[in-house]
Amino acid sequence: MSAKPAILLVDDEARFRETSGRLLKRLSYEVILAENGQAALELLSRHSIDVILLDLKMPVMGGEEFLKIMRPVYPHIPVVILTGHGSLDVAVECMTRGAYYFISKPIDLDFLVLTIEKALEKKKLEEQARQLQEETVRNLLELNTEKKRLETIIQCLANGVMVTNKELEVTLYNRALLQLLDLPEKIQKPVPLSEILTDSALFETLERIQRDENTDQDPIFQEIRVGDKILRAISVPNLEPDRHVFWTVSGTVTVLEDITAFKKLDQMKSDFVNMVAHELRSPLVSIRQLQSVLAEGLAGPLQEKQEDFVRRGIRKIDALLDLINDLLDVAKLEAGRLTRRQVSTDVGKIIEELVALTAPRAKDHGITLHFSSENLKPIIADPKNIEEIVNNLLSNAVNYSPQGGDVKISARVVGDFMEIKVSDQGIGIPPQEISKIFEKFYRVKDPKTRAVAGTGLGLSIVKGIVEAYHGSIDVESSVNAGTSFRVLLPLVKEEV
Numbered sequence: 095m096s097a098k099p100a101i102l103l104v105d106d107e108a109r110f111r112e113t114s115g116r117l118l119k120r121l122s123y124e125v126i127l128a129e130n131g132q133a134a135l136e137l138l139s140r141h142s143i144d145v146i147l148l149d150l151k152m153p154v155m156g157g158e159e160f161l162k163i164m165r166p167v168y169p170h171i172p173v174v175i176l177t178g179h180g181s182l183d184v185a186v187e188c189m190t191r192g193a194y195y196f197i198s199k200p201i202d203l204d205f206l207v208l209t210i211e212k213a214l215e216k217k218k219l220e221e222q223a224r225q226l227q228e229e230t231v232r233n234l235l236e237l238n239t240e241k242k243r244l245e246t247i248i249q250c251l252a253n254g255v256m257v258t259n260k261e262l263e264v265t266l267y268n269r270a271l272l273q274l275l276d277l278p279e280k281i282q283k284p285v286p287l288s289e290i291l292t293d294s295a296l297f298e299t300l301e302r303i304q305r306d307e308n309t310d311q312d313p314i315f316q317e318i319r320v321g322d323k324i325l326r327a328i329s330v331p332n333l334e335p336d337r338h339v340f341w342t343v344s345g346t347v348t349v350l351e352d353i354t355a356f357k358k359l360d361q362m363k364s365d366f367v368n369m370v371a372h373e374l375r376s377p378l379v380s381i382r383q384l385q386s387v388l389a390e391g392l393a394g395p396l397q398e399k400q401e402d403f404v405r406r407g408i409r410k411i412d413a414l415l416d417l418i419n420d421l422l423d424v425a426k427l428e429a430g431r432l433t434r435r436q437v438s439t440d441v442g443k444i445i446e447e448l449v450a451l452t453a454p455r456a457k458d459h460g461i462t463l464h465f466s467s468e469n470l471k472p473i474i475a476d477p478k479n480i481e482e483i484v485n486n487l488l489s490n491a492v493n494y495s496p497q498g499g500d501v502k503i504s505a506r507v508v509g510d511f512m513e514i515k516v517s518d519q520g521i522g523i524p525p526q527e528i529s530k531i532f533e534k535f536y537r538v539k540d541p542k543t544r545a546v547a548g549t550g551l552g553l554s555i556v557k558g559i560v561e562a563y564h565g566s567i568d569v570e571s572s573v574n575a576g577t578s579f580r581v582l583l584p585l586v587k588e589e590v
């Protein structure tokens with residue numbers, strides 16, 4: 095609507111037309127005059143009109159006929175009928191045909207203006223309502239298009255997708271899910287989760303996510319078996335806004351991925367590494383023994399240079415054997431076979447022996463080893479595992495302390511746990527590396543680490559063992575100041 099509302103005044107009485115037109119113009123309306131319906135129709139096609147004031151009895155085309163023709167074409171322009179004597183019936187008839195109101199002649203100007211303003215207001219409100227409706231329809235269309243697109247994407251995914259509601263019923267799924275869970279082509283919706291999911295661990299996870307009602311829950315990863323398949327499931331809460339525009343948990347979303355092939359490959363790799371390591375170890379052990387015989391002079395005396403070479407060879411063989419043993423340990427850990435023996439184990443004694451064994455090498459590095467213990471109790475464990483833990487931490491502490499210093503190792507019982515701590519004053523570990531050093535084959539990429547021979551397996555083995563005992567390991571470190579590893583192992587009860 096323009097700043098000035100436009101009024102089309104249709105009346106055959108020239109004097110009335112002119113006078114009323116002038117008065118209305120003075121009241122800030124734009125006024126267009128027509129002497130009959132025909133002329134008015136012509137003007138309507140050229141001007142944007144907000145209200146029509148319409149006389150009924152006119153030559154050429156009267157008001158009634160004009161209304162009949164214009165209403166379907168301009169349904170939104172309000173029409174006010176101006177009735178003379180004897181045309182009241184027609185005016186009422188016009189109202190039923192869509193006219194907005196009628197005013198009897200002679201016209202009261204104030205009343206006319208009031209009626210025009212009301213008609214303008216009605217037009218404005220109707221226009222707003224129309225716009226709102228159009229917007230709603232547009233939004234609904236967009237929403238539907240978006241929904242359809244999302245459905246298509248979900249259906250095309252190679253991973254299975256499953257959405258449950260608050261009652262743990264599956265309300266949305268895709269074709270891949272049916273295949274992964276070995277389900278028929280179509281299942282009814284919603285279907286209780288218990289009817290399509292056989293894995294109790296995943297079922298419990300989804301129940302917990304729903305029960306917790308915590309909207310910030312991290313995704314939960316787990317592996318499940320369905321027939322011959324191994325699937326990786328990632329589950330998160332499904333959120334919806336509540337009336338107060340907070341988010342609430344309205345169900346769960348799970349994405350399932352078939353990792354059977356990866357698992358097989360991983361197993362093949364482990365088997366291969368295991369086989370190679372085994373095959374290498376036996377001849378190496380023989381070579382080691384023969385070299386020892388040579389070095390000890392049991393096969394005849396050696397010259398100094400010869401003995402030096404043989405001993406250097408032995409050191410290299412030992413390093414190779416260490417690597418092979420580590421690889422075999424990793425394979426055993428992965429197969430769950432590293433923690434078989436469970437006997438009463440004296441941790442203090444094991445540490446003392448290892449400290450005595452490492453002390454000469456530490457001394458070569460200018461390092462002094464200190465061992466302290468406090469109210470120790472025997473722990474139920476495989477002594478080899480404890481040895482492995484301490485040996486790795488201790489040799490790391492020595493290896494990564496090129497400038498010498500002290501290495502402290504302590505053992506004590508804290509509550510239901512055995513605490514073993516190894517602290518050094520060495521090169522330290524940058525904060526961003528801390529989370530990675532327990533990964534297999536990971537070594538910090540800096541020259542100081544590279545100066546030490548190693549494969550990056552030690553800590554992954556330590557972590558594997560500690561976790562097999564349901565214990566924990568953590569690290570505190572600052573670069574160039576030192577590192578401290580702390581292991582907590584539960585003092586498992588004798589009967590377990």
Ligand SMILES: Nc1ncnc2c1ncn2[C@@H]1O[C@H](COP(=O)(O)OP(=O)(O)OP(=O)(O)O)[C@@H](O)[C@H]1O
Nearest residue numbers: 490491494522531537538543548549550551552553
């Ligand atoms: N006490 C320590 N001080 C500084 N860095 C350390 C320490 N212990 C471990 N690291 C870092 O963590 C990495 C991983 O240690 P890990 O014992 O697993 O492997 P490695 O010592 O390199 O080789 P190996 O398998 O022979 O033990 C090391 O390469 C080193 O960068």
Ligand SMILES: [Mg+2]
Nearest residue numbers: 490548552553
């Ligand atoms: Mg190491």
